Amino acid sequence: MPKDHGIGASSKRREDVRFLSGRGRYTDDMNLAGQAHAVFLRAQVAHGRINKIDTTDAAAMPGVIRVFTAEDFAGVGGLPCGWQVTDRHGNAMLEPKHPILAEGKIRYVGEALAMVVAETEAEARDAAEAIVMDVDDLPAVVDMKAAAAGGTLVHDDIGSNLCYDWGFVEENKAAVDEAFAKADHVTTLELVNNRLAPNPMEPRVAIGDYDFSTDQHTLFTTSQNPHVIRLLMGAFVLGIPEHKLRVVAPDVGGGFGSKIFHYAEEAAVTFAAKELRRPVKWTSTRSEAFITDAHGRDHVTKIELALDKEGHFQAIRTETFANMGAYLSTFAPSVPTWLHGTLMAGNYKTPLIYVNVKAVFTNTVPVDAYRGAGRPEATFQLERVIDKAAREMGIDPVDLRRRNFVQPGEFPYQTPVAVVYDTGNYQATMDKLLEIADAAGFEARRAESAKAGKLRGLGLNCYIEACGIAPSNLVGQLGARAGLYESATVRVNATGGIVVMTGSHSHGQGHETTFAQVIADMIGIDEGQVDIVHGDTANTPMGMGTYGSRSLAVGGSAMVRAANKVINKAKKIAAHLLEASEADIELKDGAFSVAGTDKSVDWGSVCLAAYVPHNYPLEDLEPGLEETAFYDPSNFTYPAGAYACEVEVDPETGKVTICSFAAADDFGNVVNPMIVEGQVHGGLAQGIGQALLEGVSYDENGQLLSGSYMDYAMPRADDVPSYVVDHSCQTPCTHNPLGVKGCGEAGAIGSPPAVVNAVIDALHRGGITHVTHIDMPLTPGRVWSAIQG
Amino acid sequence: MTKVSMTVNGRSMSGEIEGRTLLVDFLRQGLGLTGTHVGCDTSQCGACVVHVDGKAVKACTVFAADVAGGEVTTIEGMGNPDGTLGAIQQAFQDHHGLQCGFCTPGMVMSAAALLAENPKPSEAEIRHYLEGNICRCTGYHNIVKAIMAASGQDVSAVAAE
Numbered sequence A: 001m002p003k004d005h006g007i008g009a010s011s012k013r014r015e016d017v018r019f020l021s022g023r024g025r026y027t028d029d030m031n032l033a034g035q036a037h038a039v040f041l042r043a044q045v046a047h048g049r050i051n052k053i054d055t056t057d058a059a060a061m062p063g064v065i066r067v068f069t070a071e072d073f074a075g076v077g078g079l080p081c082g083w084q085v086t087d088r089h090g091n092a093m094l095e096p097k098h099p100i101l102a103e104g105k106i107r108y109v110g111e112a113l114a115m116v117v118a119e120t121e122a123e124a125r126d127a128a129e130a131i132v133m134d135v136d137d138l139p140a141v142v143d144m145k146a147a148a149a150g151g152t153l154v155h156d157d158i159g160s161n162l163c164y165d166w167g168f169v170e171e172n173k174a175a176v177d178e179a180f181a182k183a184d185h186v187t188t189l190e191l192v193n194n195r196l197a198p199n200p201m202e203p204r205v206a207i208g209d210y211d212f213s214t215d216q217h218t219l220f221t222t223s224q225n226p227h228v229i230r231l232l233m234g235a236f237v238l239g240i241p242e243h244k245l246r247v248v249a250p251d252v253g254g255g256f257g258s259k260i261f262h263y264a265e266e267a268a269v270t271f272a273a274k275e276l277r278r279p280v281k282w283t284s285t286r287s288e289a290f291i292t293d294a295h296g297r298d299h300v301t302k303i304e305l306a307l308d309k310e311g312h313f314q315a316i317r318t319e320t321f322a323n324m325g326a327y328l329s330t331f332a333p334s335v336p337t338w339l340h341g342t343l344m345a346g347n348y349k350t351p352l353i354y355v356n357v358k359a360v361f362t363n364t365v366p367v368d369a370y371r372g373a374g375r376p377e378a379t380f381q382l383e384r385v386i387d388k389a390a391r392e393m394g395i396d397p398v399d400l401r402r403r404n405f406v407q408p409g410e411f412p413y414q415t416p417v418a419v420v421y422d423t424g425n426y427q428a429t430m431d432k433l434l435e436i437a438d439a440a441g442f443e444a445r446r447a448e449s450a451k452a453g454k455l456r457g458l459g460l461n462c463y464i465e466a467c468g469i470a471p472s473n474l475v476g477q478l479g480a481r482a483g484l485y486e487s488a489t490v491r492v493n494a495t496g497g498i499v500v501m502t503g504s505h506s507h508g509q510g511h512e513t514t515f516a517q518v519i520a521d522m523i524g525i526d527e528g529q530v531d532i533v534h535g536d537t538a539n540t541p542m543g544m545g546t547y548g549s550r551s552l553a554v555g556g557s558a559m560v561r562a563a564n565k566v567i568n569k570a571k572k573i574a575a576h577l578l579e580a581s582e583a584d585i586e587l588k589d590g591a592f593s594v595a596g597t598d599k600s601v602d603w604g605s606v607c608l609a610a611y612v613p614h615n616y617p618l619e620d621l622e623p624g625l626e627e628t629a630f631y632d633p634s635n636f637t638y639p640a641g642a643y644a645c646e647v648e649v650d651p652e653t654g655k656v657t658i659c660s661f662a663a664a665d666d667f668g669n670v671v672n673p674m675i676v677e678g679q680v681h682g683g684l685a686q687g688i689g690q691a692l693l694e695g696v697s698y699d700e701n702g703q704l705l706s707g708s709y710m711d712y713a714m715p716r717a718d719d720v721p722s723y724v725v726d727h728s729c730q731t732p733c734t735h736n737p738l739g740v741k742g743c744g745e746a747g748a749i750g751s752p753p754a755v756v757n758a759v760i761d762a763l764h765r766g767g768i769t770h771v772t773h774i775d776m777p778l779t780p781g782r783v784w785s786a787i788q789g
Numbered sequence B: 001m002t003k004v005s006m007t008v009n010g011r012s013m014s015g016e017i018e019g020r021t022l023l024v025d026f027l028r029q030g031l032g033l034t035g036t037h038v039g040c041d042t043s044q045c046g047a048c049v050v051h052v053d054g055k056a057v058k059a060c061t062v063f064a065a066d067v068a069g070g071e072v073t074t075i076e077g078m079g080n081p082d083g084t085l086g087a088i089q090q091a092f093q094d095h096h097g098l099q100c101g102f103c104t105p106g107m108v109m110s111a112a113a114l115l116a117e118n119p120k121p122s123e124a125e126i127r128h129y130l131e132g133n134i135c136r137c138t139g140y141h142n143i144v145k146a147i148m149a150a151s152g153q154d155v156s157a158v159a160a161e
Helices: A015-020 A121-129 A144-149 A170-182 A226-237 A264-276 A286-292 A375-393 A397-404 A426-436 A439-451 A472-477 A511-523 A551-577 A603-611 A673-692 A746-765 A780-788 B023-030 B087-094 B104-117 B123-132 B141-150
Strands: A036-042 A048-054 A064-068 A112-118 A132-137 A162-168 A185-193 A205-211 A216-221 A245-248 A280-283 A299-307 A313-325 A352-361 A455-464 A486-492 A498-502 A530-533 A585-588 A591-594 A600-602 A626-631 A640-649 A656-666 A723-726 B002-008 B011-017 B049-052 B055-058 B071-073
Touching (some): A036 A121, A036 A264, A170 A299, A216 A226, A216 A264, A226 A245, A226 A264, A375 A746, A498 A511, A511 A551, A591 A603, A656 A673, A673 A723, A746 A780, B087 B104, B104 B141
Parallel strands (some): A036 A280
Antiparallel strands (some): A185 A299, A205 A216, A591 A600, A640 A656, B049 B055, B049 B071
16 A cells, blocks of 8 residues: 555655645745846857956946946856865866956856846846957867867966866776777677756845845745855855845746755945845746857767676776856766766676766856756767667667676675665566567567557666765765765754755655655654755755755755654653653653653644743753754765666658656655656756757857747657656665655666667668767668668 | 836736847846746747747747737736636646746646637547657656646546556
8 A cells, every 4th residue: 555644655746735836935936125127138259368358338338237247257256066076187177267247258158247237127237238358369279179178268367178087986997908909799889978068947036135234145046956056155255254145946846956056136236235235036047048048968978888698797998078158157077077987887887987078168058967968878888888888799788787787685786986786686676577568479579560660779878876865075085075964953843843944845746745755754744744844055954956866865865864753752741841861761652651651742832842841851951843954965975876868760751759658766765756756857858859859059150049938949849758657666765754766867877778778779770880979869761871771 | 128017927028138038037036926837948848838929929939028018927827816726737736747846837828728628638648748848857648638627527537557
């Protein structure tokens, strides 16, 4: 019987009532009295030297309050990078300044050049068009390999376009090369992991406010992590101490990573609000989002897999060019290094691995984490080269994987790329996948498709990912400039209701529901008695926010720790009320009882006693019932699974249709199955989008060609099927109190290889065997061209 | 500036607009009805869908002036008079047809328009109808399921989880 409340229940989301009623409070819904509007003038060329920005005409236009350029931000810091990578020679990465408004040079189409603040948005927009730019165009640096080799510099002051040349694990490189020299078989694959625009449906918004009577700054922003913005902007950009800076991320319409980073617009409106003594509001248009929100992925990779005669993986060697864009976004350097290199073992026992990553500056929008952040890139290259090796060696692709798995009894497993997998069972998820995908029935379906002139293919793959980020001391050693713990305050009220203030943020994940389920389960009270508060630095403890599939694993663990402190104190109170020893007190179904007796006192009475401490051990125990905890994880968590995609390819047009998609995931313990399935559904759609539809496209001059929803193909309802998802294989995480692994990114990580494997499979079954790889997105044009040879 | 009047969610409303004021901006800023959302600037995403005189319309692509005297229904008007969720809204909650909620008002309005013209749509018909509504969170699976459920059809027709 599925549970109907608490952990494991598919409780309906309480967030839904306001969202479905049109009463969500998204940042653009907010308007402050007296607010002015900001519009940014943005670069229309990818690379140029700024001789002059003439704002005279603009400043004189109707409604204009002030026009800001870089000079106005001279005393202000640049946008900080939150992760410093050390290259293979032990040197720190190159870290150019990232100014709020362009200084001296334009470095990408979309870069903010000036900010016009006016009474209305229309007046600001008109005035922005009246700004006169005197720019000498420079050649645009767009191709990564050319950029790394030399030529025009994106940043003259650092002397190179190569941000870093990273090797991992450098000490193993010689042994890896030797293994390749001796290998019975080597499979090589060159591929592109295509640049994507995260495109959450809510465009970014920032409202800065300043109260001179209290010297208090407030920023309302569409962020996944308000405390991080407060820290970065307060400490490194504007020099505002945290107790004078409140950052509020109210209802946020999706993020997928793109709303993690501290953006120039946030600092600009906060700064302007103090300068002008008025609130300043900026709302991004979608066109603006395409040229300012951080893009994702954009790797060019060569991967080699060495195998013995029986198909056992001997070694993996990779070289990747990773695009940073024109400037380092907040977490950008970590994505192609620590979030990618450490996953190159995959679900397998490959003993020797060497990963080389060259991160390159180009005249394009900065690139940073996007759902999966490094793990999709790792999974895609690994699972594609494994499929290619299977074909080359005539080994069934499922069997090839199975024989190389870390086997169920071999956990914890130390990979050669630093991470230790705590637990997992990859045989089980593969077994489950074959069952739910009805792999046995594929041949009959293939024959049916063939009768209709279509080539049908079945593509499978495995994935593993490292999430629940992250152990602070470990990431500190790897270059992180912040901790990655999480926090919670559990405040019990006198009449028994509970408010949990969490450092996590919910922008679609349903924490207001799931976190309440956990507390309700721990105490044995109704979920409706628990409220979850998030998003406002004024009333939540310092947390690092929501990304990296960390909310339940890290945020939930902090909450459990705080709740246990509350429960332990409540037991002491109950012991006093029941005149028993604390060791004999049990809590079950919302009541404290003395073990082995029928003496009990209910939760509500204990809470009241805490706040009206008349019959209370005041000599030993403070009144009140409110506890805070911070939780720093001891390891990443490692969700894993197996995915299968069936496609039909029309050989005449190259069109690929997804017939079915099945996902067997191991997320460890699950709090709300319905929400977990929804997370997987969403991830699958994004992965299918990457594989078949999406791709940020630049021309050789650095002009963005895919700058709107007309040109950038977002997956729509008729592009994807209904999915078959399963999470019944559960190996609980061994190192957090809930045993959860997190599920937010898995769908986007594991799905692109399944789609591409399926298309290649379809072509091969149709006799088109000269095609061994097609780069994403597999548009009809690309598939058709590949077929033609 | 000119004055425009229209009926919105059954109530007579009016406000000052310019000739160029879009319906969505009149609703959001003029009338404070912020449930209708703006997600793009090329009429693709559907977050702004409302009903005008019984038809689904993208409010970002209609001038407020062109709706003068008309009857507009927004997401705020889709609930029951007692404030509880209407049938389509309830189906979305029952089947987890929303995550961040930003596309949701437009989805619900489009769903209502679909069911008014096709009371028992197939899965394929629902997916085709929603071409003009982009969601980035749900992968559409549960949205389709919610609409099937709201139409009174058996939701196990939508692939099993």
